[in-house]
Amino acid sequence: MKISTKGRYGLRAMVDLGVYSKNEPVSISSIAERQQISDSYLEQLFGKLKKAGLVLSIRGAQGGYQLARKPEEISVGDILRVLEGDLMSVTCGGDEEEHSCQASDYCVTKYVWQKVHEGIIAAVDHLLLSELIEQSKGFHGGC
Amino acid sequence: MKISTKGRYGLRAMVDLGVYSKNEPVSISSIAERQQISDSYLEQLFGKLKKAGLVLSIRGAQGGYQLARKPEEISVGDILRVLEGDLMSVTCGGDEEEHSCQASDYCVTKYVWQKVHEGIIAAVDHLLLSELIEQSKGFHGGC
DNA sequence: AGAAATCCGAGTAAATTAGTAGGAGTTGAA
DNA sequence: TTCAACTCCTACTAATTTACTCGGATTTCT
Numbered sequence: 001m002k003i004s005t006k007g008r009y010g011l012r013a014m015v016d017l018g019v020y021s022k023n024e025p026v027s028i029s030s031i032a033e034r035q036q037i038s039d040s041y042l043e044q045l046f047g048k049l050k051k052a053g054l055v056l057s058i059r060g061a062q063g064g065y066q067l068a069r070k071p072e073e074i075s076v077g078d079i080l081r082v083l084e085g086d087l088m089s090v091t092c093g094g095d096e097e098e099h100s101c102q103a104s105d106y107c108v109t110k111y112v113w114q115k116v117h118e119g120i121i122a123a124v125d126h127l128l129l130s131e132l133i134e135q136s137k138g139f140h141g142g143c
Numbered sequence: 144m145k146i147s148t149k150g151r152y153g154l155r156a157m158v159d160l161g162v163y164s165k166n167e168p169v170s171i172s173s174i175a176e177r178q179q180i181s182d183s184y185l186e187q188l189f190g191k192l193k194k195a196g197l198v199l200s201i202r203g204a205q206g207g208y209q210l211a212r213k214p215e216e217i218s219v220g221d222i223l224r225v226l227e228g229d230l231m232s233v234t235c236g237g238d239e240e241e242h243s244c245q246a247s248d249y250c251v252t253k254y255v256w257q258k259v260h261e262g263i264i265a266a267v268d269h270l271l272l273s274e275l276i277e278q279s280k281g282f283h284g285g286c
Numbered sequence: 287a288g289a290a291a292t293c294c295g296a297g298t299a300a301a302t303t304a305g306t307a308g309g310a311g312t313t314g315a316a
Numbered sequence: 317t318t319c320a321a322c323t324c325c326t327a328c329t330a331a332t333t334t335a336c337t338c339g340g341a342t343t344t345c346t
Contacts, residue, residue: 025322027321027322028322029321043323043324043325047325050324059322059324061319061322062321062322063322064322065323
């Protein structure tokens with residue numbers, strides 16, 4: 001079980017965006033260069049982040065992206081949910097309701113996934129982008 | 144982010160094994176039938192569980208598997224770690240140490256994965272197989 | 287002897303992930 | 317007013333991982 005590059009790259013990119021945001025928007029290519037991520041792949045991620053309302057875009061030359069909210073109002077969970085989909089599916093069998101436990105909404109392993117889900121959510125929803133940005137500023141960028 | 148069939152099937156199988164353990168060993172084929180999982184796939188999973196010391200095997204006719212420890216001494220985390228590998232890799236870049244953060248053992252996103260990891264571990268290590276077995280007995284098997 | 291089981295490793299099909307490519311539309315500035 | 321720097325969008329492909337299957341060897345009870 002691990003987080004995909006979407007989540008990893010996206011989170012780094014959002015931190016980068018926070019760190020390098022002045023008054024002007026930040027371009028994807030500058031983030032990509034600093035973070036050593038492919039331009040076109042990052043584009044895709046920002047498409048999702050924009051659609052989810054976490055960033056704003058300014059088109060055209062000298063355009064780029066900005067955080068849509070203050071970084072203390074964006075949690076790591078917000079970001080990861082957009083990029084990773086559900087952080088932990090809670091269904092028992094697979095993605096959909098299974099024949100073997102259709103009637104009862106109870107099921108042993110579902111209980112387990114529920115607990116794991118709660119653990120993850122508690123962690124990521126209490127971590128704010130602002131914290132990461134501050135830390136990152138102190139520590140000279142990096143991965 | 145989700146748990147693969149290895150983890151899901153394996154957990155169900157371990158609960159099943161606990162529920163149906165009397166004095167005799169329980170065969171893979173019987174578990175597979177009750178849980179609607181392919182025999183040969185389950186075999187693989189039990190291979191891992193055995194190697195990890197969570198189950199014992201008895202070979203030959205009328206052979207099968209038994210829990211290696213009392214179910215209250217086996218946590219869900221024990222099982223999932225065996226079947227899923229690390230529950231959450233904590234490295235920042237990918238699987239290995241990356242050039243971009245080799246020197247400092249600090250890195251912003253690594254901090255995030257660490258927190259997520261702690262959340263997951265806290266959840267699964269406090270859930271005991273015995274609890275699931277008891278619940279499952281009450282609720283007529285199922286997924 | 288023979289059936290019922292574990293054991294073991296190789297092979298494969300399907301799904302997902304990761305990343306590319308190409309081009310259309312937008313805008314600021316020379 | 318043209319050009320370059322951007323976002324935006326969608327389709328495609330390569331690589332990796334997952335989810336199995338298959339065949340056979342070995343062990344052991346009856």
